[in-house]
Amino acid sequence: MSLMEEIIAAVDEMPPFPQVVQRAMQVLAEPEYEVSGLVDILKVDQAVTANILKLCNSAYFGLPRKVSSLKEAVVYLGATQLRQLLLSGAASKIYEKPNEGYAVFADELWRHALATAVMAQVIRRHLRLEIDENMIFTAALLHDVGKVVLSAFVSDKYRVIENLVENGKRSFQEAEKEILGFDHAEIGGKIAEKWDFPPAIIAAIAFHHEPFRSPKEFRLLAELVALANNLVVMVGYGTGVDGLACRGHDLLLKKMKLEEKDLEKLVLLFQTEMEKTCDIAGVGSG
Amino acid sequence: MSLVTVGIADFKVSNNPEDTLVTYSLGSCIGLAVYDPEAKIGGMLHYMLPDSSINQEKAEKNPAMFANKGIPLLFKQCYKLGADKKRMIIKVAGGSQIMDAASTFNIGKRNYAILRKIFWKNNVMVDGEDIGGNCNRTMYMQIDDGRINLKISKKGMVEL
Numbered sequence: 001m002s003l004m005e006e007i008i009a010a011v012d013e014m015p016p017f018p019q020v021v022q023r024a025m026q027v028l029a030e031p032e033y034e035v036s037g038l039v040d041i042l043k044v045d046q047a048v049t050a051n052i053l054k055l056c057n058s059a060y061f062g063l064p065r066k067v068s069s070l071k072e073a074v075v076y077l078g079a080t081q082l083r084q085l086l087l088s089g090a091a092s093k094i095y096e097k098p099n100e101g102y103a104v105f106a107d108e109l110w111r112h113a114l115a116t117a118v119m120a121q122v123i124r125r126h127l128r129l130e131i132d133e134n135m136i137f138t139a140a141l142l143h144d145v146g147k148v149v150l151s152a153f154v155s156d157k158y159r160v161i162e163n164l165v166e167n168g169k170r171s172f173q174e175a176e177k178e179i180l181g182f183d184h185a186e187i188g189g190k191i192a193e194k195w196d197f198p199p200a201i202i203a204a205i206a207f208h209h210e211p212f213r214s215p216k217e218f219r220l221l222a223e224l225v226a227l228a229n230n231l232v233v234m235v236g237y238g239t240g241v242d243g244l245a246c247r248g249h250d251l252l253l254k255k256m257k258l259e260e261k262d263l264e265k266l267v268l269l270f271q272t273e274m275e276k277t278c279d280i281a282g283v284g285s286g
Numbered sequence: 287m288s289l290v291t292v293g294i295a296d297f298k299v300s301n302n303p304e305d306t307l308v309t310y311s312l313g314s315c316i317g318l319a320v321y322d323p324e325a326k327i328g329g330m331l332h333y334m335l336p337d338s339s340i341n342q343e344k345a346e347k348n349p350a351m352f353a354n355k356g357i358p359l360l361f362k363q364c365y366k367l368g369a370d371k372k373r374m375i376i377k378v379a380g381g382s383q384i385m386d387a388a389s390t391f392n393i394g395k396r397n398y399a400i401l402r403k404i405f406w407k408n409n410v411m412v413d414g415e416d417i418g419g420n421c422n423r424t425m426y427m428q429i430d431d432g433r434i435n436l437k438i439s440k441k442g443m444v445e446l
């Protein structure tokens with residue numbers, strides 16, 4: 001098998017996206033969903049149920065009494081919170097796999113993904129972009145999912161890739177593509193396709209390093225994820241061996257009319273929001 | 287030995303020789319480490335942004351987020367423990383940037399420029415620094431001898 005065939009085989013071996021979460025997401029996407037129907041889907045998965053109750057009873061919400069029924073918790077949290085909780089839960093498991101090819105410290109990929117999702121939301125609000133909040137959250141959270149598959153291959157070829165980055169002025173992603181035949185963005189797109197995600201999310205994942213290559217109708221989402229990723233990498237959130245070897249998209253700044261002070265404000269809003277999110281999710285923000 | 291984490295937009299000071307202060311994933315942020323070798327008092331700051339004028343309220347709540355608020359605060363807290371300005375050894379790391387980014391993106395550079403300005407005004411000399419580039423850095427400081435180690439992207443440890 002050629003290297004590229006091996007990589008594609010590894011994509012095929014990627015476990016499916018959790019069914020319970022995917023079905024719940026479909027229900028939650030409807031403007032008027034049936035709570036009891038949703039509860040029926042969720043209660044099958046004990047870990048998911050436990051997580052929902054845990055979040056609902058966390059100090060963050062400060063409820064006067066303990067909520068112990070799933071139905072009550074579902075009603076209380078509402079669609080947006082639930083969706084983010086379900087997606088984060090699923091994504092954190094996916095990114096949890098050992099990724100010696102990229103990570104310097106454990107948990108890095110997951111923290112980076114979560115940070116990018118938070119940053120994307122902050123940019124959307126700041127610029128009042130008209131993109132669906134849930135699309136943004138999903139695309140940003142899963143944008144680097146290709147790294148989970150590519151990790152082992154990057155690890156094998158690390159020296160050559162690193163050499164191209166150090167001496168050949170390539171970004172890490174460009175070097176992946178040159179050495180492995182695929183980069184993690186493309187592979188992420190293939191995974192999202194396999195998982196039957198909507199085309200806009202597939203495109204945003206596949207083109208998060210080259211948003212200008214995204215099909216026009218999905219470009220805004222890809223651009224938003226690209227910019228969020230740029231800023232999160234810049235700050236240094238969960239960057240691994242690739243460090244800051246990621247190309248900045250100056251044109252996006254121009255297009256979105258963002259200047260120095262705007263970026264500083266975005267970083268500030270992001271950090272505040274990230275600390276809150278980490279409190280809720282129970283992960284360290286620093 | 288106990289590892290004391292300095293979070294993002296955070297600072298810690300210590301006079302416990304058992305402590306090692308550490309701050310992770312410095313990208314465009316700056317890690318500033320100050321140490322009085324005689325009193326064996328050290329402090330570390332991890333700030334994100336150059337100037338607090340963009341948000342006064344945040345500056346009050348979390349001064350460590352900004353160079354202009356965090357740097358004086360770090361020194362003050364070390365003096366409180368008994369450190370002496372004249373003896374302070376000062377080391378700086380971070381201020382990286384993403385690749386071929388326009389200056390708009392370069393918060394790292396602005397973070398470093400303001401530090402130099404503040405130090406110049408206050409007659410403070412920097413004794414060691416590792417700044418810029420496309421790498422991320424983790425910074426460690428041992429309180430017993432003030433030694434600073436950097437872990438740069440995937441490369442091993444280097445002493446600063």
Ligand SMILES: [Fe+2]
Pocket residue numbers: 143144184185208209229
């Ligand atoms: Fe990426």
Ligand SMILES: [Fe+2]
Pocket residue numbers: 112116143144229
């Ligand atoms: Fe990323």
